[in-house]
Amino acid sequence: MGRPMALNLLKAGFPLVVHSRSRPPVDELVAAGAARAESPAEVARRATRIVTMLPDSPEVEQVLTGADGVFSAIQPGTIVIDCSSISPKAAGDLASRAAEHGARMLDAPVSGGEIGAISGTLSIMVGGDAGAFADVKPILDAMGNPDKVIRIGEAGAGQLTKVCNQMVIGGALAVVSEAFALALKAGVDPAKVREALLGGFAASRVLEVHGERILQSNYRPGFRSKLYAKDMRIAAETLAEHSTPAPVSAVVQDLVYALVARGRGDLDYSALATVLFDLAGVRQGEGV
Numbered sequence: 001m002g003r004p005m006a007l008n009l010l011k012a013g014f015p016l017v018v019h020s021r022s023r024p025p026v027d028e029l030v031a032a033g034a035a036r037a038e039s040p041a042e043v044a045r046r047a048t049r050i051v052t053m054l055p056d057s058p059e060v061e062q063v064l065t066g067a068d069g070v071f072s073a074i075q076p077g078t079i080v081i082d083c084s085s086i087s088p089k090a091a092g093d094l095a096s097r098a099a100e101h102g103a104r105m106l107d108a109p110v111s112g113g114e115i116g117a118i119s120g121t122l123s124i125m126v127g128g129d130a131g132a133f134a135d136v137k138p139i140l141d142a143m144g145n146p147d148k149v150i151r152i153g154e155a156g157a158g159q160l161t162k163v164c165n166q167m168v169i170g171g172a173l174a175v176v177s178e179a180f181a182l183a184l185k186a187g188v189d190p191a192k193v194r195e196a197l198l199g200g201f202a203a204s205r206v207l208e209v210h211g212e213r214i215l216q217s218n219y220r221p222g223f224r225s226k227l228y229a230k231d232m233r234i235a236a237e238t239l240a241e242h243s244t245p246a247p248v249s250a251v252v253q254d255l256v257y258a259l260v261a262r263g264r265g266d267l268d269y270s271a272l273a274t275v276l277f278d279l280a281g282v283r284q285g286e287g288v
Contacts, residue, residue: 001110002053004117005083005143007032009051011120012142017046040066041073048078049136051143056230057086064094076102079132081139083124085109085166085227087234088159089241095128095155104132107155108140109162113222116144123148125165127157163238166231170252170272172206177273180214181280190284191215210270217284219267219274226265229256 003025010016016034019042020026030036037043040063043050050070054060060082064070070080080098082091082105091107098105106128116122122144126133133151140149152161179197183190194211197203213219232253239246258275259265267274277283 001083001114001117003028004114005051005053005110005122006034008117008120009139009142010034012138014139014142017043019043039068040064040070041068044070044073044075044078048075049081049139050074050078051081051139052084054082054084054086055227056084057090057234060084060086060094061090065097071097071101071103074098074101074103078103079136080105081108081136082106083108083110083143085162085231085234086159088127088156088163088238091127091159092156104129105155106132106136107158109158110144111162111165112144115222121145121148124150125158125161126151127153127159127161128155160238163231163235166228167235167246167249167252169206170228170232170256171248172204173210173270173272174252174255174276176207176211177214177276180211180273180284181276181282184277184282184284185280213268213270214273215284219264219271221266221268223269224265225256225259225267225269225271228269229253229260229265232256 002020006016006018006029010032016029017037018026018029018034019037019040026036037046052060052063054063062069080103095105106126108124108126110122110124112122120143124140124144126140126149130151137149152158179193180190183193194207194215197207235249236253239249255272255275259272264271264274
């Protein structure tokens with residue numbers, strides 16, 4: 001996700017200093033015009049607008065607060081934009097740490113997957129200081145759809161919104177999978193079922209995009225199942241923190257964990273359908 005987002009920043013004319021543990025994405029970005037940094041601290045010494053995109057809370061904490069991390073060399077007035085999907089609590093804590101260094105931090109998780117990152121059409125849900133958001137809105141607009149770059153509230157609000165986003169997608173994905181499993185088992189063409197549903201009140205982006213993936217058994221990862229499992233773990237933790245019951249999301253979390261446990265963690269998370277197909281005793285393209 002970070003590589004295509006950075007490429008879109010370059011295309012928009014922003015000068016970049018880039019760093020990653022993985023060398024190939026950095027090499028590609030340097031070839032496209034970015035400057036290379038050897039550590040997060042070096043990035044902080046050379047830039048006052050810093051974007052991070054990492055797998056989970058521990059990685060973000062390491063990059064920001066580690067011995068050679070961003071906060072070790074951050075300049076006063078810097079704005080850190082974390083586009084990772086992490087715990088809302090961790091986002092709030094890190095924003096407080098940034099403030100201790102005279103910096104501001106926005107949590108700005110994204111939705112839209114690899115396709116949205118490449119096309120620059122991501123939805124970006126932002127938590128943090130309103131002034132900082134206004135300052136970096138052009139940066140966010142270059143990575144996402146400007147109409148879908150929304151400040152939700154104070155620090156952590158962006159990550160809370162991402163939790164809600166993943167819960168809604170998971171519920172819809174599970175039910176679409178169940179509907180296709182029923183159609184297959186009854187000997188009805190699920191592609192025709194999808195076509196009919198898209199014309200009515202059941203239409204959704206999940207049915208449109210992931211429904212097509214399921215019909216084609218195309219689980220090439222746009223967003224890996226193991227990362228979605230991480231997001232559902234964060235959802236469960238956040239729900240517990242706020243004493244909010246969510247029985248549907250709990251079932252979805254179990255299905256996602258089952259998907260990963262079956263060795264399918266590197267498939268796209270739409271492969272959740274394969275778990276429900278297995279439970280129903282059907283396979284795409286055949287009935288029972």
